[in-house]
Amino acid sequence: MTSSARGSAPESVGGENANGKGAHDRPVEFWPTAAIKSALDAGDIEVWQRIVVAIKRDPFGRTARQVEEVLGDAPAVELSGIARALAEVLVHARQHLESQERSEVAQHIQLLLDRSGLSRKEFASRVGVPSDDLALYLEARVSPPASLVIRMRRLSDRFARIRAHRPGTN
Numbered sequence: 001m002t003s004s005a006r007g008s009a010p011e012s013v014g015g016e017n018a019n020g021k022g023a024h025d026r027p028v029e030f031w032p033t034a035a036i037k038s039a040l041d042a043g044d045i046e047v048w049q050r051i052v053v054a055i056k057r058d059p060f061g062r063t064a065r066q067v068e069e070v071l072g073d074a075p076a077v078e079l080s081g082i083a084r085a086l087a088e089v090l091v092h093a094r095q096h097l098e099s100q101e102r103s104e105v106a107q108h109i110q111l112l113l114d115r116s117g118l119s120r121k122e123f124a125s126r127v128g129v130p131s132d133d134l135a136l137y138l139e140a141r142v143s144p145p146a147s148l149v150i151r152m153r154r155l156s157d158r159f160a161r162i163r164a165h166r167p168g169t170n
Helices: 033-042 045-057 062-071 081-116 118-129 131-138 146-165
Strands: none
Touching: 033 045, 033 081, 045 062, 045 081, 062 081, 062 131, 062 146, 081 131, 081 146, 118 131, 118 146
């Protein structure tokens, strides 16, 4: 049975290392770019699935960057079927990750807002943003700049300390 039939990278990929093992015997994340290119050109569905799993696991990681490099700047219509599919996987995996990150930031901002004890309107005013912008951050539609998150944390810290020292607010 060839390595392609086992779901590894094609036999011609990457050569052998000092242990006599080729690139195809290692996880996709450790393949050289030439192995990724060869897999796109001559691999089978199991090899492509391994690449997709690596991209989804780390959309900005080494394998994703290698796939980008192999695909180059070619327009999607000029790519082969698998290349076009991997380009779409890259886009969707990155969009999904960015959405998760916006949600995480929104949760953090909600914690800061709750901890401050301020209303949304007052919190927004005191950090210098319109209430509508704060709503977008809390809905995870947009992420604020890092400097604004720091300003929010400082405001939350200050009001949490004030509330902690005020009698009857614990």
